[in-house]
Amino acid sequence: MQWKTLGTAPFLPPLYWRAALKRKITGSTLPEQGLRCPVSIDPRQAAAYRKVCGFADSPMLPATYPHILAFGLQMQLLTDQSFPFPLLGLIHLSNRIRIHRPLGGVSELSVGVHAQNLKPHPKGATFDLVTTVEDALGLLWEAESRMLCRGVKLEGEPGSDVVQPSPNQVSELTRWKAPADIGRCYARVSGDYNPIHLSALTAKLFGFPQAIAHGLWNKARALAALGDHLSAANIEIDVAFKKPVRLPGEVTLLSSAPGSAGEFWLKGPGDIEHMVGKWRPIA
Structure with missing residues (x-):
């Protein structure tokens, strides 16, 4: 390299x-x-x-x-x-x-x-x-x-x-709404103006019926909600992105109990899987 x-x-x-x-x-x-x-x-x-x-x-x-x-x-x-x-x-x-x-x-x-x-x-x-x-x-x-x-x-x-295993031993931690303008708000703080996140009009140019939330916003929002579940260092946090979160939308975060390792799940209405993740100490 x-x-x-x-x-x-x-x-x-x-x-x-x-x-x-x-x-x-x-x-x-x-x-x-x-x-x-x-x-x-x-x-x-x-x-x-x-x-x-x-x-x-x-x-x-x-x-x-x-x-x-x-x-x-x-x-x-x-x-x-x-x-x-x-x-x-x-x-x-x-x-x-x-x-x-x-x-x-x-x-x-x-x-x-x-x-x-x-x-x-x-x-x-x-x-x-x-x-x-x-x-x-x-x-x-x-x-x-x-x-x-x-x-x-x-x-x-x-x-x-x-294949990411479906988390077990998880329970609902919180839920939040992803507003229609969250893609534009995230773009302003991240610099990432990908058209699929900005509006329904620009998303349709790329084959999406609605704008979708940025995957890294979904991850960040989940980690913010997990808060004290996660240690500040020597930690690995892994997520797989599944179905996109269409905007506006509402999601539910499920999580295992606080600890050195655990799992979490972001779901939408009708049990649609948006993101599945886990945290653990760095091997």
Whole structure:
């Protein structure tokens, strides 16, 4: 893996143009290049993110917040000419974060992103978008987002989708409404203006009857509600995204009891599965 270090986080508007203009699959191998850049925490931005995602005020950053710090780098990586798949249309299948040390008292950080693990899938191909966050002491936080690109033809047998077990020993913890404008609110704090989340009109251009909630908003909102169930460090939180949450919508969060390991489930009306997750100590 070769690494390119940028002086600052990328400027997003040109990257959106790049994403909009690329609609074709141009290859079947991932680039052997990662991107890094320094970032600093803006307390006002972090506070706005907390509010949109339902986190209480705290000296600790929300567990999902480093995704926001990395978004510009991820966009630059995924819209680069060397990247073979169009960004618009990628489907986020699952997300795992690992918090190695508490996310408190951090200000100057280094973020890195790269793609790896390209594999055949019954509907195309999957790859992992890997994000790391380091401070002066070393690795602080890392994440893997598994992405599906439909229509890619790779040699080899497609792997089956990983079957997530249905959580047992869970009970209802809380429920909340996902308002019609939550995609736009989340876009303002995350920089992620994917049309499928913004309005019914823009979502219909991509084959969705309504706008859908952002998967990482669903995860963040669930972790905010889980609160004291989760430790502040040495924890891995894994989710698989199932059926999207159509906006506006209402969901129910079920969870096992607080502890070092547990499971949670986000469901909609009629027991529709939106997200299934688990937490445990880092192995």
